[in-house]
Amino acid sequence: MTTTFYALLPLADLKAKPQKKSDTTEETQTKTDEADPQRKEQKEQVEVPFSGLHYNIQIHLPATKDVEVYNAIFKSLKEHLVE
Numbered sequence: 001m002t003t004t005f006y007a008l009l010p011l012a013d014l015k016a017k018p019q020k021k022s023d024t025t026e027e028t029q030t031k032t033d034e035a036d037p038q039r040k041e042q043k044e045q046v047e048v049p050f051s052g053l054h055y056n057i058q059i060h061l062p063a064t065k066d067v068e069v070y071n072a073i074f075k076s077l078k079e080h081l082v083e
Contacts, residue, residue, distance in 0.1 A: 057081075 062069060
């Protein structure tokens with residue numbers, strides 16, 4: 001990822017300012033969003049230019065029939081990652 005970032009960096013215009021949407025585009029989008037609230041929520045998530053880093057966590061669960069093992073794993077994840 002770092003190599004890709006540095007390879008694309010010379011192509012970036014770091015002094016450019018974000019472009020504003022035209023009023024007609026916003027009006028049309030507002031009407032569309034009112035008809036479908038879920039779409040509005042998705043749009044809000046997509047429009048963030050850089051919202052930070054995202055992590056994909058893979059958990060390899062042990063083969064066991066003891067439910068308490070799984071409960072302990074997920075309880076620990078909740079305590080350390082969510083809160």
